[in-house]
Amino acid sequence: MRRAKRILLCFPQVPFERGGTEFLVGSLHEELVKRHFIVDVIAIPLQWIPKKEIIKNCMIWRLLDLTKCNDKKIDLVISTKFPSYLIKHPNKVTYLFHQFRQVYDAYGTEYSDFTDSSEDVKIREMIIDMDNKSLSESKQIYSISKNVSYRLKKFNDLNSTVIYPPPKLQGKFYSKDYGDYILYVGRLNKSKRIDLLLKALARTRSRVKCVIAGTGEEKESLEQLTNRLKLKNRVTFLGFVSDERILELYAHCLAVYYAPYDEDYGFSTVEAFLSKRPVLTTFDSGGVLEFVINDRNGYVADNKPESIAQPLDALFANRGLCHALGTSGYKDVQDINWDTVINKLTAI
Numbered sequence: 121m122r123r124a125k126r127i128l129l130c131f132p133q134v135p136f137e138r139g140g141t142e143f144l145v146g147s148l149h150e151e152l153v154k155r156h157f158i159v160d161v162i163a164i165p166l167q168w169i170p171k172k173e174i175i176k177n178c179m180i181w182r183l184l185d186l187t188k189c190n191d192k193k194i195d196l197v198i199s200t201k202f203p204s205y206l207i208k209h210p211n212k213v214t215y216l217f218h219q220f221r222q223v224y225d226a227y228g229t230e231y232s233d234f235t236d237s238s239e240d241v242k243i244r245e246m247i248i249d250m251d252n253k254s255l256s257e258s259k260q261i262y263s264i265s266k267n268v269s270y271r272l273k274k275f276n277d278l279n280s281t282v283i284y285p286p287p288k289l290q291g292k293f294y295s296k297d298y299g300d301y302i303l304y305v306g307r308l309n310k311s312k313r314i315d316l317l318l319k320a321l322a323r324t325r326s327r328v329k330c331v332i333a334g335t336g337e338e339k340e341s342l343e344q345l346t347n348r349l350k351l352k353n354r355v356t357f358l359g360f361v362s363d364e365r366i367l368e369l370y371a372h373c374l375a376v377y378y379a380p381y382d383e384d385y386g387f388s389t390v391e392a393f394l395s396k397r398p399v400l401t402t403f404d405s406g407g408v409l410e411f412v413i414n415d416r417n418g419y420v421a422d423n424k425p426e427s428i429a430q431p432l433d434a435l436f437a438n439r440g441l442c443h444a445l446g447t448s449g450y451k452d453v454q455d456i457n458w459d460t461v462i463n464k465l466t467a468i
Contacts, residue, residue: 125195125466126158128186130204131217132166132177139307140387141201141217143288144264148198148215151458157466162186164204171234171243174203174220178250181206198465199258202247206254211468214258216268216280218384223247224275225382231311252276259468265385265407283464284456287387289363293394295446296371298439301329301356302400302432303373305366305388308336312380313423315345316402320428322349328436330377333358333369370395374435374442379423382406390456393417393449398442400431417449 129152131145145161152159164180167173181203186194187210199205201217222232223244234240255261255272261280263269269280302321306312314332321330332342332355339357346355361369370376376392376399383406392399393411399418401408414420419431435442 124156124158126193127152127196127198127466128160128162128194129198129200130162130181130207131200132202132204133163134166140385143387144217144285145200147288147458148285148461151462152466155462162204166203171240175243175246178203178206178247182208182250182254184208196466196468202251205258206250208257212258213465213468214255214261214280215283215465216255216261216263216272218268219251219271219275220247225271229381231381248275252278260464262464266410267382267407268384281464283461284385284390285461286456286458287391287394289367289391290394290456290458292363292367293391294367294371295396298374298442299372300327300436301331301373302375302377302435303331303333303369303392303397304377305333305369305391306378306380308332308334308338308342310338312336312338313402314338314342316379316423316425316428317377318342318345318349318351318355319425320432321351321354323425323429324432324436326433326436327354328374328432329354329356331356331358331369331373333361333366335360367395370397373397374439375400375418375446377401377428378408379405379421379428380408383408386411390453393446393453396443396446396450398435398445398449400428400435402428411449411452413452415445417445417452 149159149161184207196211197209199214202220205214222234226232227234255278262283263280264285266282269282272278272280376397378386378388378399379402385407389399389408389411399412401412402421402423412418421427
């Protein structure tokens with residue numbers, strides 16, 4: 121009888137944080153085990169302050185020898201996001217979540233703290249050089265979205281194949297009556313642009329409400345903005361919520377707001393469509409636009425409060441419109457499944 125393939129999933133863990141990466145790795149681990157692979161996860165804490173710590177993290181991954189462990193052969197390593205793909209292995213497959221965006225597409229924007237100082241320039245060059253070498257060692261590079269593949273080709277001239285991953289709670293999403301609130305689910309950080317939603321809400325003619333589920337460093341400033349805009353009675357911050365509550369929130373909302381800056385993928389988009397909810401996003405939201413088509417399954421607006429306020433009012437005034445757009449979105453994500461992901465990642 122042929123023994124089961126031994127696989128290691130590699131990813132950098134930011135201590136005390138749980139987000140899309142952690143959920144995706146957890147789901148991938150669970151799905152591999154269901155298919156009778158022998159699987160474990162290698163997680164190394166990621167530290168980027170001060171910036172020289174980034175290079176130390178890279179070296180930790182690079183120096184690991186996981187060809188064998190306790191004299192047992194490791195058949196396959198699946199690396200994910202920076203810097204886990206620096207690991208050496210004869211059978212390395214990269215499922216690229218994203219690179220270190222601060223030195224790539226976010227460089228020179230408000231979302232990167234890398235400057236043109238000599239130290240920053242040197243570290244940036246080192247990271248790009250290491251990426252070029254280590255990623256090209258992969259037997260195959262897959263990515264979670266066309267946007268991630270586009271960046272990899274643009275900055276590193278490397279090709280990759282897209283495999284969309286399903287969300288953590290796939291198979292559990294459902295749809296109920298459309299309520300009176302727009303929903304945001306995710307981390308509360310600057311790049312997610314939740315402030316844009318609040319500013320749009322202040323410009324609506326209707327009394328549409330907003331529910332925000334998630335935690336993050338922007339919570340206090342968003343609450344302060346809510347008070348300044350006199351939206352306290354229309355905005356609810358729930359903080360961390362259970363899986364059951366997330367499903368319920370999706371099932372009863374009018375629509376989902378998800379308009380981050382140049383997102384890699386965006387699980388909230390797929391989760392919304394699986395709940396038959398339309399998605400409101402912006403023209404510069406990256407991977408979200410691989411799913412959201414204006415007037416088909418949601419709205420793509422300019423990244424201005426007044427532009428977002430208009431569809432908020434339209435959705436609040438017409439539940440039938442919410443249903444039509446959401447149902448269309450539901451049909452658009454039916455081909456995203458774990459069998460496709462697992463079969464491709466383990467084919468080596």
